[in-house]
Amino acid sequence: MILELKRLFGNIFEEALIQEITRVGTLKEIPENFMMIDIGERIKGVPLMISGAIKISRENEKGEELLLYYLEEGDSCTLTFASEMGTTKSKIRAVSELPSKLIMIPINQMENWEGKYPSWRKFLFRSYQIRMDEMVETLDSIAFDGLEKRLLDYITEKKRVNGKNELQITHQNIAQELHSSRVVISRLLKKLEQTGKIELKRNKIVIT
DNA sequence: ACATTAATTGTGT
DNA sequence: ACACAATTAATGT
Numbered sequence A: 001m002i003l004e005l006k007r008l009f010g011n012i013f014e015e016a017l018i019q020e021i022t023r024v025g026t027l028k029e030i031p032e033n034f035m036m037i038d039i040g041e042r043i044k045g046v047p048l049m050i051s052g053a054i055k056i057s058r059e060n061e062k063g064e065e066l067l068l069y070y071l072e073e074g075d076s077c078t079l080t081f082a083s084e085m086g087t088t089k090s091k092i093r094a095v096s097e098l099p100s101k102l103i104m105i106p107i108n109q110m111e112n113w114e115g116k117y118p119s120w121r122k123f124l125f126r127s128y129q130i131r132m133d134e135m136v137e138t139l140d141s142i143a144f145d146g147l148e149k150r151l152l153d154y155i156t157e158k159k160r161v162n163g164k165n166e167l168q169i170t171h172q173n174i175a176q177e178l179h180s181s182r183v184v185i186s187r188l189l190k191k192l193e194q195t196g197k198i199e200l201k202r203n204k205i206v207i208t
Numbered sequence B: 001a002c003a004t005t006a007a008t009t010g011t012g013t
Numbered sequence C: 001a002c003a004c005a006a007t008t009a010a011t012g013t
Helices: A002-009 A015-024 A118-144 A147-162 A171-178 A182-194
Strands: A026-030 A035-037 A045-051 A053-059 A065-072 A093-096 A100-106 A198-201 A204-207
Touching: A002 A015, A002 A045, A015 A100, A045 A065, A053 A100, A065 A118, A065 A147, A065 A171, A118 A147, A147 A171, A147 A182, A147 A204, A171 A182, A182 A198
Parallel strands: none
Antiparallel strands: A026 A100, A035 A093, A045 A100, A053 A065, A053 A093, A198 A204
């Protein structure tokens, strides 16, 4: 655990903080498609991503979903920081997209870190900033881009995260994550296939 | 190997 | 958005 911590966070955190994290944090290995936290659940700790990818999404009253962003190695989830102080419940859902490794730090264990370690404070701000930027980006894409571009972005992003040029997913699932309907996605995908950008199989999309 | 069924995808209105 | 057709995968006999 120390090795991986140093590899990813060694340049950011001072030695003493690294020691502290190894003392109170626990290394978790998460299988693929595992729901780590759901909307409304109490937040128990702050995650530091070691490897893999986690999908962060939002859901409305009707149970319709919307993909917000991915967490990847070196990331942390700052929406949890927002609820770090109070007893707020999670506003988001986190499901692992790939088998993932991360270190969980219980929130009650990190109470005075912000005063004690300047690097921790910096990390919080930087992380918060990055996450905010990503959200503004997806907000922009929803507000200003057409669904076609959004779908293309979605595919390329998913391809990048998975590291394959083959995605195993149904049109229905895509529609849910982008908060659209299956028929529309099917039609757009077909258009993308005709322009030679992708190839459609059953339960599968190949990027060409 | 064949038939049946369920799930996914395609298309017209 | 809805309805239905077409295709594919899964399962039982």
